[in-house]
Amino acid sequence: MKSNLVLLEFLFFPGLLFTAVAGLLTSWVDRKVTALVQMRVGPPLLQPFHDIRKLFIKETCVPEGGAIGLFLLAPLLGLAAVTLASMILWRTLLDVEATFVGDLIVLIYLLVMPALSVMLGSFASRNPLASLGGSREVKLMIAYELPLVLAILVPVIHANSIRLGDLVTANAPVFNLSGVLALLVCIACMQAKLTIVPFDMPEAETELSGGALIEYSGPPLAMFKLTRAMMLFTMPVLLVVLFFGGLVSGPGWLPAVIGFLLWFVLVALTIVLRNTTPRVRIDQAVRFFWGPVSLVALLAAVLAWLGW
Amino acid sequence: MNGTINALTRSMNVFHLAGSACNNCDIEILDALTPKYDLERFGMTLVGSIRHADVVLVSGIFNRKAAIRAQEVLAQTPKPYLVLGIGACPCTGLMFRDSYNWDRPPSDYMNIDAFVPGCPPKPEAIIAAVVKVIEGLRSGALVPRCLLEEPAPADTPVTEAADTV
Numbered sequence: 057m058k059s060n061l062v063l064l065e066f067l068f069f070p071g072l073l074f075t076a077v078a079g080l081l082t083s084w085v086d087r088k089v090t091a092l093v094q095m096r097v098g099p100p101l102l103q104p105f106h107d108i109r110k111l112f113i114k115e116t117c118v119p120e121g122g123a124i125g126l127f128l129l130a131p132l133l134g135l136a137a138v139t140l141a142s143m144i145l146w147r148t149l150l151d152v153e154a155t156f157v158g159d160l161i162v163l164i165y166l167l168v169m170p171a172l173s174v175m176l177g178s179f180a181s182r183n184p185l186a187s188l189g190g191s192r193e194v195k196l197m198i199a200y201e202l203p204l205v206l207a208i209l210v211p212v213i214h215a216n217s218i219r220l221g222d223l224v225t226a227n228a229p230v231f232n233l234s235g236v237l238a239l240l241v242c243i244a245c246m247q248a249k250l251t252i253v254p255f256d257m258p259e260a261e262t263e264l265s266g267g268a269l270i271e272y273s274g275p276p277l278a279m280f281k282l283t284r285a286m287m288l289f290t291m292p293v294l295l296v297v298l299f300f301g302g303l304v305s306g307p308g309w310l311p312a313v314i315g316f317l318l319w320f321v322l323v324a325l326t327i328v329l330r331n332t333t334p335r336v337r338i339d340q341a342v343r344f345f346w347g348p349v350s351l352v353a354l355l356a357a358v359l360a361w362l363g364w
Numbered sequence: 365m366n367g368t369i370n371a372l373t374r375s376m377n378v379f380h381l382a383g384s385a386c387n388n389c390d391i392e393i394l395d396a397l398t399p400k401y402d403l404e405r406f407g408m409t410l411v412g413s414i415r416h417a418d419v420v421l422v423s424g425i426f427n428r429k430a431a432i433r434a435q436e437v438l439a440q441t442p443k444p445y446l447v448l449g450i451g452a453c454p455c456t457g458l459m460f461r462d463s464y465n466w467d468r469p470p471s472d473y474m475n476i477d478a479f480v481p482g483c484p485p486k487p488e489a490i491i492a493a494v495v496k497v498i499e500g501l502r503s504g505a506l507v508p509r510c511l512l513e514e515p516a517p518a519d520t521p522v523t524e525a526a527d528t529v
């Protein structure tokens with residue numbers, strides 16, 4: 057009986073259906089704000105849904121000589137991982153006692169999966185441009201994971217727990233110096249994790265013409281797009297949970313409103329960054345993340361250790 | 365109007381297949397995609413990979429070697445898709461008519477669904493043509509040629525023999 061309930065939660069709320077709808081709406085916000093920045097009208101509200109629906113009626117082309125099984129399974133892997141991650145997050149937000157000890161570590165691993173699935177899919181497609189995109193994705197992942205995990209350590213040290221339920225109810229770490237530094241690091245890493253400008257070199261439209269996803273068409277491409285949209289929704293939620301914990305938990309409607317506003321600010325920041333920066337090269341990105349960003353993250357962790 | 369056509373016409377990803385055009389048509393196509401004309405209002409975006417394409421815009425002519433490659437590119441497009449010929453070149457060959465290195469106009473060996481006449485057509489003309497194509501698809505007057513069962517005469521490949529020129 058209980059397992060049936062979990063399956064329903066996975067498929068509908070707060071799993072696949074909820075996250076997909078929220079993610080597509082977020083991607084509409086992204087496109088609309090981009091359009092407004094460029095002084096044009098932009099797509100209608102339901103455009104992301106139409107895009108996904110259209111991809112489901114298209115033919116699925118599989119590249120000759122590619123690893124077909126892996127090619128078709130990779131998008132499912134990413135979609136399942138981001139759904140699970142969102143589910144863990146939202147169960148925490150709905151009921152702080154519902155989660156288990158160590159779910160933060162599971163979450164970090166799950167959020168690596170979408171990048172991994174893009175990488176596997178691109179290598180399986182046996183296309184030279186896709187392989188280039190895939191290898192850039194790997195390098196980018198190696199670059200941002202180190203500072204991201206260091207920065208996530210800060211709220212963990214403050215709350216003295218690795219359970220999301222405790223992090224949500226603890227005092228918001230962002231009121232400390234170390235919390236602010238870690239939040240800045242996390243915003244930079246989020247931009248790279250979502251592979252949007254300035255860190256979108258795996259998909260570089262102009263030089264790799266679609267990059268890692270170049271060979272994908274039809275439903276598998278739809279799943280990748282859905283995964284991306286869901287990540288765009290989930291990553292800011294994670295940051296809100298980690299850094300604004302105490303503010304967004306508790307009874308009444310006020311924490312929910314504050315949480316939504318904070319989430320929106322984070323999304324808007326991402327979009328504005330995307331529209332005002334050029335794409336950097338992969339070596340510049342690695343240097344950026346392993347140099348200044350990692351140092352700041354380390355400093356934040358040490359400060360948190362000292363109780364700042 | 366069936367679901368397939370409805371889904372297709374609401375979200376069209378455009379791929380630009382530039383042949384040996386005199387480049388004016390290519391510039392007008394890019395013009396039509398700039399923020400001024402804002403084609404994203406209709407859900408149209410430019411894509412970089414033919415696998416993501418729903419509409420292929422063909423401009424200019426193809427010489428004998430390029431024609432074979434162009435046919436290959438069209439064969440890689442996931443169905444259903446539309447092919448639009450931009451300018452007079454894909455229809456007739458226009459000023460390249462007497463060139464030594466070409467064989468036939470693209471309309472002879474490609475399944476082109478609609479032509480946008482002009483040399484070059486204005487961005488407004490391209491947008492008007494796309495709107496007419498969408499209306500035609502929705503009313504059933506136009507069926508994507510890639511979905512028709514019988515192989516169109518356009519499926520015949522260009523002869524490789526002429527490569528010796």
Ligand code: SF4
Pocket residue numbers: 385386387388389390423424450451452453458459482483484485
């Ligand atoms: S139709 Fe005219 S403008 Fe367009 S490519 Fe041909 S010659 Fe150039």
